[in-house]
Amino acid sequence: MRLGLFFKEGRRRKLSPLWSRIVGVLVVLFAAVELYGAPFGFIDSFILRSLFVSFAITLTFICYTPIRTEPGQSENVPVPDILLACISLAAGAYMVLNGAELVTRWTGVDPLTPADWLVTAAFVLLTLEVTRRTVGPVLLGIILVFIVYNFVGEYLPGYFGHRGSTMEVFLDRMVYTYDGIFGTPVGVACTYVFMFVLFGQVFNAAGGGNFFFRLAASIAGRMRGGPAKICVIASALYGTLSGSPVSDVVTTGSITIPLMKRLGYGETFSGAVAASACSGASILPPIMGTAAFLMVDVAGIPYIEIAIAATLPAIIYYFGLMMQVHYRAVLKGMRPISEDTDHESAWTVLKENWLYIIPIALLVTLIIQRVNPTVVGLLATASVVVTSWLIPGHRMGIKELYEVIRKTGLGILTVANASAAAGMVIGGIMLTGLGGKFTSLVFAATGGQSGLCLSMVAIVCIILGMGMPVPAAYVLTATLAAPALLEFKFSLMSAHLFIVYFSAISAITPPVAVAAYAAAGISEGDPNATGVQAVRLAVAAYIVPFVFMYRPALILDGSLPEILWTAVVATAAVYSFASGLEGYLHGRLRFPLRLALMAAGVVFVWPDTWADLTGFAILGAVTAHQYAIRKNNPDPVCLAQPQGE
Numbered sequence: 001m002r003l004g005l006f007f008k009e010g011r012r013r014k015l016s017p018l019w020s021r022i023v024g025v026l027v028v029l030f031a032a033v034e035l036y037g038a039p040f041g042f043i044d045s046f047i048l049r050s051l052f053v054s055f056a057i058t059l060t061f062i063c064y065t066p067i068r069t070e071p072g073q074s075e076n077v078p079v080p081d082i083l084l085a086c087i088s089l090a091a092g093a094y095m096v097l098n099g100a101e102l103v104t105r106w107t108g109v110d111p112l113t114p115a116d117w118l119v120t121a122a123f124v125l126l127t128l129e130v131t132r133r134t135v136g137p138v139l140l141g142i143i144l145v146f147i148v149y150n151f152v153g154e155y156l157p158g159y160f161g162h163r164g165s166t167m168e169v170f171l172d173r174m175v176y177t178y179d180g181i182f183g184t185p186v187g188v189a190c191t192y193v194f195m196f197v198l199f200g201q202v203f204n205a206a207g208g209g210n211f212f213f214r215l216a217a218s219i220a221g222r223m224r225g226g227p228a229k230i231c232v233i234a235s236a237l238y239g240t241l242s243g244s245p246v247s248d249v250v251t252t253g254s255i256t257i258p259l260m261k262r263l264g265y266g267e268t269f270s271g272a273v274a275a276s277a278c279s280g281a282s283i284l285p286p287i288m289g290t291a292a293f294l295m296v297d298v299a300g301i302p303y304i305e306i307a308i309a310a311t312l313p314a315i316i317y318y319f320g321l322m323m324q325v326h327y328r329a330v331l332k333g334m335r336p337i338s339e340d341t342d343h344e345s346a347w348t349v350l351k352e353n354w355l356y357i358i359p360i361a362l363l364v365t366l367i368i369q370r371v372n373p374t375v376v377g378l379l380a381t382a383s384v385v386v387t388s389w390l391i392p393g394h395r396m397g398i399k400e401l402y403e404v405i406r407k408t409g410l411g412i413l414t415v416a417n418a419s420a421a422a423g424m425v426i427g428g429i430m431l432t433g434l435g436g437k438f439t440s441l442v443f444a445a446t447g448g449q450s451g452l453c454l455s456m457v458a459i460v461c462i463i464l465g466m467g468m469p470v471p472a473a474y475v476l477t478a479t480l481a482a483p484a485l486l487e488f489k490f491s492l493m494s495a496h497l498f499i500v501y502f503s504a505i506s507a508i509t510p511p512v513a514v515a516a517y518a519a520a521g522i523s524e525g526d527p528n529a530t531g532v533q534a535v536r537l538a539v540a541a542y543i544v545p546f547v548f549m550y551r552p553a554l555i556l557d558g559s560l561p562e563i564l565w566t567a568v569v570a571t572a573a574v575y576s577f578a579s580g581l582e583g584y585l586h587g588r589l590r591f592p593l594r595l596a597l598m599a600a601g602v603v604f605v606w607p608d609t610w611a612d613l614t615g616f617a618i619l620g621a622v623t624a625h626q627y628a629i630r631k632n633n634p635d636p637v638c639l640a641q642p643q644g645e
Helices: 017-037 045-063 079-097 099-104 114-134 137-155 167-175 184-205 208-220 226-242 245-262 267-283 290-299 303-332 346-352 354-368 373-388 398-411 413-432 434-446 450-466 470-487 492-508 514-523 527-537 539-550 560-582 591-603 609-632
Strands: none
Touching: 017 045, 017 184, 017 398, 045 079, 045 099, 045 114, 045 184, 045 398, 045 413, 079 099, 079 114, 114 137, 114 167, 114 413, 137 167, 137 413, 167 413, 184 208, 184 290, 184 354, 184 373, 184 398, 184 413, 184 470, 208 226, 208 245, 208 346, 208 354, 226 245, 226 267, 226 303, 245 267, 245 492, 245 514, 267 290, 267 303, 267 492, 267 514, 267 527, 267 539, 290 303, 290 470, 290 492, 303 354, 303 492, 303 527, 303 539, 303 560, 346 354, 354 373, 398 413, 413 434, 413 470, 434 450, 434 470, 450 470, 450 492, 450 539, 470 492, 492 514, 492 527, 492 539, 514 527, 527 539, 539 560, 560 591, 560 609, 591 609
16 A cells, blocks of 8 residues: 555445444444443443443444545455454453453553553554544644654753653553543543434434424525525524534535525535535534533533523624625525415424424523533433424334434544544643643744734634544644633633634635535535635634634623623624625625725724724714615616626
8 A cells, every 4th residue: 555545534435234234233332332321420431431432443444444445336344454443342342341450550650561551552553543544644643743742852952842751651641541542532522422413313313404494494485595594594403413514514505505506506605605504503502513512521611601601602603694695695686495486484384393392492401400411412312202203204213213323323433533533632732741831832922912822723723623523623722722812811711612613613714624525515616615605604703703702791701781782893893894795785885895894893803992983983984875875876786687606
């Protein structure tokens, strides 16, 4: 195998019937361990995490090829991958059989036995390989850099030097502690994430996804630009359950993107709407995305407080997205889905499908009551199953539940592997003391300027997110950069929520925009152009985090008057910038006016009364100017003819 091919991810195998059955058995065992051990702690946390990683590695070797090749009709698993899968199972069995001893041993004091050497080395090497196969070379490269840094630090001069590490200390820390592979990312993945991914899959299989789409169509179907607005609403509703921008794109986009194209939207814009709407779902309460669950453990903030704080920024984000979609529809002369066709009313959809609201209501109620999120996910899932028995055509039996469990187990592999890999990076950061050094470097590089620090952290989030899933990008950036933000006296909530935002939108930020690539695959558009257009549509996601960093009242940290005023200012900032970008505000905007509005959007971010007054003055002047033109020209040119992309 050429070296170049090794540093490329693999692809999902199309398994033969025999291997499909074997995978089915393994996934059921995987789910049984999770359902027994995760919600109520019936399995020790360390052992549960090791079993979670062991099953994930095993399934990855069976289900993913070493390199990306053209799929065959039906594939058997080659012998090397079978051996690697068996080694992973054996390593997991060793952890279970020796669990009591491993949990109570003294790390760094008790020496590794020959068996310990084999098991720890196996977990490290296998984690590296499955990371390469499922996540790709970027995260693998980051891990290898940190591994090398662990061993060469004692030879580095000056600031980056450290006392170094032996192979025994490294393996011990990476496998037999919570500071390595089985650290916080895996702990969150095997509890909160697994349960809520299962809930999303069960809800969709019971017809909940179709309910969301019908509800979105009933709300936005008759509006100008209806297909794009349906996409935004449906993606938001489904995405807050799925927790994955790519999964959301594939699920809702497969319906909404062709619909947008059929009504006249171009391939690039159709894909961009889906990608930006789906990426925003990761920051939308009540469930939000995987990174929010990680924030619970990393930042130590209760989930209900995170969801409450994130509500207003998420609403403003989707307001900005809807405004840009609307402006584009106006400028292009887009019509509703069908002006001659009767559409369902939202009341009709809700009346016929009100049972789907029960699991959502239960979920929100339990979260508000601060019940453990893992238990919340399990109970909400059970309520969906019971509810499905009352819905004709959607009753879930053994066959349907097996299919849902299979999709959940296979769908979580990428997150599981990325979480294990992220744990290795975190372990390396802690072992070398790089976290504290990074804070000092940020201060030195930014000259103590908070704006430059925020920009640097945002760039780090986006760069890391280009090559790995959102949760891995969040946890790595939070480990490195959150302490630096706290040094600038930003609050713990705002610092971590800032990182969550930019980790989420890394999925649409070129040059590696995985959600945009997935949307382009459906729309048949250019992936890079789709990513650029998605960034333009999601501009609110790049503005809102800076607003709540300087104006914490936006995340409800302040008095009621402060919260209300900040909400108005943030909405005005997004409204101004969106209008300037799209070139429309009560009529087509000339270029100087577009620049003025975008400048106003930036000015609103700064927490100063004069800045607010300046922003409102610019917005008011442009609005008055446009009204005056419209009064003298009741038939604006921008409404006369549709325009192509």
